[in-house]
Amino acid sequence: MSHELLHLTALTAKELRAATSITLAHYDQDANSYWQGTRDHDVSQNVEALLRHLRGKRPFTILDFGCGPGRDLVRFRELGHEAVGLDGAEQFVQMARDHSGCEILHQDFLALDLSSQQFDGVFANASLFHVPTQELARVLKDLSNCLKTSGVLFSSNPHGSNWEGWSDNRYCCFLQHAEWRRFMVAAGFIELEHYYRPTGRPRQLQPWLASIWRKLQA
Numbered sequence: 151m152s153h154e155l156l157h158l159t160a161l162t163a164k165e166l167r168a169a170t171s172i173t174l175a176h177y178d179q180d181a182n183s184y185w186q187g188t189r190d191h192d193v194s195q196n197v198e199a200l201l202r203h204l205r206g207k208r209p210f211t212i213l214d215f216g217c218g219p220g221r222d223l224v225r226f227r228e229l230g231h232e233a234v235g236l237d238g239a240e241q242f243v244q245m246a247r248d249h250s251g252c253e254i255l256h257q258d259f260l261a262l263d264l265s266s267q268q269f270d271g272v273f274a275n276a277s278l279f280h281v282p283t284q285e286l287a288r289v290l291k292d293l294s295n296c297l298k299t300s301g302v303l304f305s306s307n308p309h310g311s312n313w314e315g316w317s318d319n320r321y322c323c324f325l326q327h328a329e330w331r332r333f334m335v336a337a338g339f340i341e342l343e344h345y346y347r348p349t350g351r352p353r354q355l356q357p358w359l360a361s362i363w364r365k366l367q368a
Contacts, residue, residue: 160284169282169321170258174239176319177218181241185219193275193306195349197225199362200271200304203342210270213296216277217254220246226273227252234269236262260285264296272296272303276358279307279323283314283333286323290337297365303339305330306347309359327359339363 161169177184204210209231214223217235219242226233227250235246235254243256257263259281272293281289293303310324325333331341344361346353 161282166260166282166285169280170238170260172316173280173320177239178241181219181239181245185245188218189221191221193222194225195345195347196275196304196306196360197222197229197273199343199345199360200273200302201229201231203302203362203364204270205300206270206298211268212271212273213264213269213293215272215274215293216259216280217246218242220248220250220252220254222273222275223250223252259289262289262292264292266295267298268296270298270301272301274303274305276306276308278305279325280321281323282321283323283325286333287337290333290339294338294365299365299367301365302342303334303363303365304360305363306358306360308357309346327361330359330361334361334363338366340366 211232212226214226214233214235217223217237220235223233223235223246233252235250235252236257237243237246237254238258240256243254246252246254297303307330308324309326312325312329314323327344334341340363342362342364344359346356347358347360348356
């Protein structure tokens with residue numbers, strides 16, 4: 151695996167298109183093996199973290215941002231909630247539709263088209279780390295806009311020493327908690343909690359940073 155240090159200059163329009171197209175091609179080409187490798191992953195801790203902070207009457211309306219083949223959509227539906235998936239990889243979109251029966255939006259993360267005040271919660275499990283940092287503020291604003299008043303965003307990203315670049319034909323950003331918090335606060339969110347996964351291991355063996363954020367009222 152090769153890593154490139156955090157970009158000090160902005161990516162060009164061409165480089166941004168490549169960040170999206172090459173990353174999506176990676177997932178499209180490996181969709182079946184990705185599904186086989188992740189379908190039994192236990193992310194119940196993450197699902198519960200989002201749900202316990204949602205306000206209002208159940209069932210909740212939840213956007214699974216970067217839904218992949220649809221594993222977590224099924225879980226949200228089993229719990230009685232209305233789940234909508236979103237992914238940029240064509241193969242994942244079709245798999246998620248077939249597997250979950252939910253509405254699936256086929257959208258590029260960098261070109262979102264979401265209705266305002268639509269969702270109680272956004273579940274961004276292992277997805278937002280693919281957004282180049284220069285575009286992250288705009289994407290987070292889009293997600294904030296699609297949330298209802300006091301809605302909640304859950305994110306889980308691999309963390310690191312604040313660098314971004316290519317990793318196994320995917321564009322990735324590996325941010326420390328403080329840096330991720332800076333982006334989220336600037337986008338109008340307040341932190342509710344954060345933790346590292348998998349639980350019960352030393353920090354050096356916990357590659358995932360999970361965090362939960364509430365949309366501030368205007």
